[in-house]
Amino acid sequence: MTAAQAPDNTNPFDALIDANAADAALISAAYEQHRTNRNKRNADLMLDSTFEGMVPDTVLSGLLANPSVPDVRNGLSIWARPPKHICGLVKNLQDRLAALAPNIWIVPGSYLHLTVLEIAHSRTPEEIASLVEVLRPHFGRIKDCLAGQSSRLVHPQLSFDAGAIALSFVPDVSASYTHHHLRRDVSEAVRKSRTPLKARYVVPTAHITVARFVSISDFGRDGQPTDLARVAKWIRTIEEINRELKSEVWSQPSSSWEIGPESLTAFFGTNWYGHAEGSFN
Template identity: 35%
Template sequence: MSLTISKDNPFQVLIAESDDDPAQLQLRYEKHRTIRNEQQSNKILAESFSGWTLDEVLMRLEGSAKEEGFFDPRNCLVIWARPPSHIRDLISVVQSELKDVAPSLWLMPLENLHTTVLEVAHSLTESQIEDLVQTLKSSTEITQAQIAEHPISHQSRLLKPMVSFDSSAMALSFAPAAGESSTVQSNGHDDHYTYHHLRRDIFDRVRQTGIPVASRYIVPSAHVTIARFITQEGFQFNGTDSAGKVDHSRVKLLVDRIGDINKKLESMYWPQLDGTQPEKGEWVVGQDKLVIRRGRLWYGGGDDV
């Protein structure tokens, strides 16, 4: 089935602005995360920084402030790509390094890791999501299988893992490949079809089912959330004179550790000077089906549709 790209597809805008050039698309993804990390670092390391932005829902679900009987009221419908085992292993190592200097971090369970290819709907009731699911299932224009299996015939690669962060969470982010060597046998597709093309196409395929897509995330980003802040514990002074105040030295220790991790990732998992691509730093999205997921899935939960 051929795919006609709608004129108002938000992902097509960046592709057009980049002249449909994988190298330019990769640069846009890299610039987005690099500039954002610099901005967040300046904000977090400033003397005026008053503490982490805590996830108030997750606080009530996990940790010392857990409330028995509380459940996340936000229901969503999304399309995920699950990272392969070697990327999960890499994330486990990164999480361990972060936990070493920030023991109070909440870590995303490895089995829940995902990148959001498309957020179809968010923060709705169960019945509202159920209506969308029924629309999806009853579509005669396109099937769930055609959506889930699209990347198998349209492979895209993600490279250059890097820890991205802000005052509320951390993620392992990637950039679309742009002609670098590969450790995986090609299925006939090349890097001209990027991860951003995949997002564009999945957007249109979902809309072909009759579902109005209400995505918040159209920025050039391919990231897997790996940690969140649910407490200020470990980042505040305990003394009577300064209790509750931010310990900026502990904050700087974490930011410095992120910098050290990113240097290691670049030296060990990014394309090398001889042109080779380390196997453990490459993620071929088309090796697996996408996951159509519904429910309370903000932290990796929910159910497959």
């Protein structure tokens, strides 16, 4: 179910919880299935002989070439910044990815974020300003609705497509209150504040974007935009990293991440890449 399909008086995050009788193990399995299926689907697409190549982020590459060119995609979202130990894990993975594709854009550590709830995207500054005016006075109460509740994310794994790479997590099965419950409750509190809400991401995902493609140069050869051998090596490397994460990292406490009300901050403006013009908590 998508936000567009859900009636205005329903919470789109309820669908997964209700379908799985609020069972943490089943909800976590849905997150795992989503990321596994997505990686398989993208691997099949990118290894096919008809694959036309990586898809650079042209807005980002333009901003890197000329920072004075404005990004017109203004948004408003509630984020959780990762703790230091997760940022350290991300940095190690970014270094390995950059060694193979030196022209990818590595998300700076201070930009790393997990979107708990996207309220609006690709709007004008004036539209976002009006939403901030509605949301800001209620934000303390929105966090208060989570008092005593927190969600724990575990089992980091790289997720990928032809445009970007992310570090994804699944909800911990040992707690009945999952990350999807947290997303539902934040969404409900925002709705009750009468802030207009259009969330794009209601699928079972919890991820931090760690790198984006801004060039095709790492995956071409002899003037051709795509060398399938290089693409195949890229995917093999990601799959190898994921096997290492599962066997060597998942069992370590430093691989988990707890998100509670104190973790939440609203960011607004041109926040697409993780550096927002404004914030409040």
